[in-house]
Amino acid sequence: MQRIPRYLRTKRIADYDLFRAHIESRATTRSTQPFLPATFSPPSPQTLLPTNFTPPNPQATPTTLFEPRHFFLRDLPPIRRFVNRTDPSQCLVFTDGACIHHHRDKNNTKPPKAGWSFIFKPPHSTTKNGYFSARLETRGPEGETYPQTSNRAELRAVIAALRFIYYNDNVFDSVVVATDSKYVVHGATDWIQRWGSNGWRSVNGTPIKNQDLWQALLKEVGRWDADGKGVCFWWIRREWNVKADCLAKRAAREGAEVREWVDVGMPIWPIVEG
Template identity: 50%
Template sequence: MAWRPEHPITLPDGRLVCSPHGLVICGYCTVDYSFMDELLADDDDDDDAETSDYSDSTDDDTDNSNGDMISLGTELRVGTGRVFPTKFNPPNPNDTPNSLFPLGRSESASPPVDRFIRRNGENDQFLVYTDGACLDNGGQNPRAGCCFVYGHHGRYTSFPLEKKGPTGIEDPQTSNRAELRAVIAATRFRYWLGEGCRCLVIATDSEYVVEGMTKWAKGWMRNDWRTRMGAPVKNKDLWQCLLGEVERWDERGMRVQFWRIPREWNTEADQHAKVAANEDAPQRFGDILGVLV
């Protein structure tokens, strides 16, 4: 079994550090908790963002300052704030992905496919595990990889994080970017509706991804993608891209939900993401499309 870092320690000021070394960014533990600096600054605005309805649209020409989204498959889009995903809440606190989403067969696909499908008659809910990792995170030679797992027996996709994001601008290799990129890839991998999926549950151990998508992004958008202190939100291009995917699927009749799971439940995706981090990173952001998988 792959080595996993300990759970983080919360300091008195609310910041997170790794347990073995007390570092915010630790290359050995492959963790990056620097996002908490932004979140702590934004915390005063969280309640207002959570209870208010966001109705203004994001103008692609003005808000997407890094350029147009680039894609080789279905056109990428910038999220407007019309739809935000929700958290998946298991009916029982003891429920696990394995107990709620065992491997099942979708006969709606042609040919039929094996997926993690919700039991107890709710067979229109599918689950995909995602993870991202970065070797030498915060160091001189960071290398990031991504993975999502959609079934047993080798049904996973892993890849190194591209050097350039969806807007064509080069960005640093970090674990946070890799985690976001893995989710984007998972949502674009298949035409999930064609398999009978009406709700895609993203299972990840990343608080950054889950809280960012379901809570913090509302406040960021209200503040023109800046923190309460006026600093630009990191990884804005990927946040916008992922919000755009959520909106695209919602328009077609499929919801996207996020389930934050313990690290020990996400070992397969983590292992493959770390292997992918050692591969040569491509320059350009591109799609990975699943065919007959």
Template identity: 45%
Template sequence: MATTQTFRLPDPQTGLFPNVRLGRDISNYGGVFGYLPGASPESRPPIYGAPFTRAPYFERPSPTDTPRDLFIHDASEDTRGDLCHPEAHRLVRRTNDRERLVYVDGSCLDQNDSTNAVIRRAGCGFVFRPAPYAVKDRVESFRLEAKGPTGVESPQTSNRAELRAAIGALQFRRWDGEGSDRLVIATDSEYVVLGITHRIEDWVARRWRTSAGKAIKNKDLWECLLAEVNKFAQQGMEVVFWRIPREWNDEADAAAKEAARTLEPKAEFVTLSGVLV
């Protein structure tokens, strides 16, 4: 029988966060079956419990750990011998070379056109490679499209940009094909992290309605994000989400803002694809 449990989503800085009350049983969430020794990504079994109705939250070994404490941030530290090609450096976990980190962020800016009317411009960015690579080689950025994955036009908002950045990062590479069995999506967006790790399960159970009966905003992107999480879960790779302080996410934030300011708007939703990166 389902029971109400309390879940603590840690504060990004201190590791503490006000309790979130959940009305669904979360006790049966399956853990991860590790990467089988010697197995190729194609032969890895799906993660136990997949398909998931929500994604897991990243738990730090210590509440004071930062991304730089846990993941390498300079290519000189990446000594793995299983690189796809000589420049395939990643933000790799110091204690587990099959775990990678990607920073993601979205931004929405108000600009005035020639008639002084306010136009909203949203952009997205993510960081997938360490220094000393040039910014153009370690950061990907793009405009939030006018239409979502279902072809329906939606407004330019910061929440949509944050969601779209996470989707873009997941679609960018066949991360499991690089030998990863866990990908950490680091974002300063509480909206994204709390939504995908906890609230989405109840939203779906209520047919995409809030507890007050209102329609959930950005349903198209939430469904797309959960589908990406489950796509990788079926390939044996776990996608987890980590809410970090904004100051830890400065590079992805700058990329998202620059994309919003300078890149041309796009109408159709585009699946990003990184080749030889």
């Protein structure tokens, strides 16, 4: 029999029972769709796009709205996630991207290096896990070579987070992506619809940058939507995203070069966590 954490044994026991019932009811078979479709169709005006997450009050922070919780699923070890305090079917993930040496020196000796990270669970005294971070790949998901930029790293972090949570935490009805990148939030919830309808070109007729990653992001949102799940984006202050920022910068600075696109999201369930 699974051990119930101490903080769930008293006044939260009813909430725990409700949460566990919800989690077990959402244990579904995970999709094995390829990362990108053979042919990509731009979003139509009817395409359901991600939405902006609106906190109940302007002063709310991620820690006031989402709390660390354990939950249990069958005979697996307990899992910790950032769970909405009033809606146990919603989780939160922090994402960030960074690029160093993006202004090259005169001798061109320090090429730009980008890194990304996402944090999917709170820290725990018995483990250092709870996040993924890596250098940004030289090639995109379709095999083309692209420059190392902070915007690409920001998008890469979101794509990795959505795939990881979908395949390994497919028990939540919605996920809130917390990021300090307005480029990502505005692009995902507003601009991308206009870009797709305009053939992935700006109002000036120039090709949209990072089109491959925007299409990959749409693919992941569509995967969630096909299962009746929602994706929300929440722009947060940079000081609320310090850890993800540090992890992304460290990956850019110290991480080994990665040439080919790496998929961190395919099923690795069950995950042993503290």
